[in-house]
Amino acid sequence: MTKRPTILATRRFPDAVERRLARDYRARLNLDDRLYDPAGLVAAAEGADGLFVSATERFDADQIARLPTSVGILGTLSVGLDHIDLDAARASGFKTAFVRRPDEWGPPGPPDPGANPDCDIIVDTFPELAEALGVSV
Numbered sequence: 502m503t504k505r506p507t508i509l510a511t512r513r514f515p516d517a518v519e520r521r522l523a524r525d526y527r528a529r530l531n532l533d534d535r536l537y538d539p540a541g542l543v544a545a546a547e548g549a550d551g552l553f554v555s556a557t558e559r560f561d562a563d564q565i566a567r568l569p570t571s572v573g574i575l576g577t578l579s580v581g582l583d584h585i586d587l588d589a590a591r592a593s594g595f596k597t598a599f600v601r602r603p604d605e606w607g608p609p610g611p612p613d614p615g616a617n618p619d620c621d622i623i624v625d626t627f628p629e630l631a632e633a634l635g636v637s638v
Contacts, residue, residue, distance in 0.1 A: 506550035511537055511558050514578060522553065543567045555579050562589035591619065598622040600630055 508526040510519065513534035522528040529549065536557060537545060542564075546552055551574035554560070560575065565586065568575075575595060577585065587597050599616035601624070616623045622633045 507548060508551045508553055509546050509549040510553045511542065511545075512555045514553070514555075518578065526551075539564055539567070543569065546572055550574070551576065553578065554584075556581070556584045558584060560585045560590070562586050562592075565589045565593050565595075568593075587617070588619075591621070596621040596634075598624070598630055598633070600627060601625050 505525065505527050507529065508522055509529045510522055510531055512531055513519070514522075519528070519530055522530065529545070539559075542558060547569050548571055549569070550571060552568075552572055553576050555577065556579040566589075575585065575590065591597050597617075597620045599620045599622070601616070603612075622630065624630050624633060
C-alpha cells in the first residue's frame with residue numbers, strides 16, 4: 502500500500518475542503534486557525550510533502566528557499582497568486598500552472614487573463630491539471 506502524502510493546511514478551510522484533505526492525505530489541519538509567522542510556518546512544514554495555503558501566507562524568494570526539502574508542492578486556495586513569488590518557486594524547482602477560467606466573471610464579465618508563458622503547465626480545467634501532474638481526482 503502506498504503511503505499517503507502529508508499535507509500541511511496553514512489555515513482553516515471550508516469543511517468540505519478539510520474533509521477531502523483528511524480523506525486523501527495525512528492532513529495536518531490548523532484547527533485553531535492561527536497565523537503562522539514565517540519561521541513557524543517553516544517549522545510546521547518539516548516532514549510535509551506539500552502545503553495547502555491561503556493568501557494570508559507570503560511566499561517570497563526567501564521564504565521559498567527556507568522551506569524543508571520534503572515540500573514538493575505548494576497549493577493555494579485564494580483569489581490570485583500575488584502572495585507567491587512564482588519566479589522564485591520555479592527557480593527552486595516547483596512546477597507552476599495556469600488554469601484558464603473564462604467563465605469566472607460570468608457573461609459579459611472581463612476577459613480571462615492570459616497565462617504567463619513561463620508557466621510549466623497551461624490547461625483549461627482542473628481535471629486536466631491533475632492529469633498533467635499525474636494524480637487522480
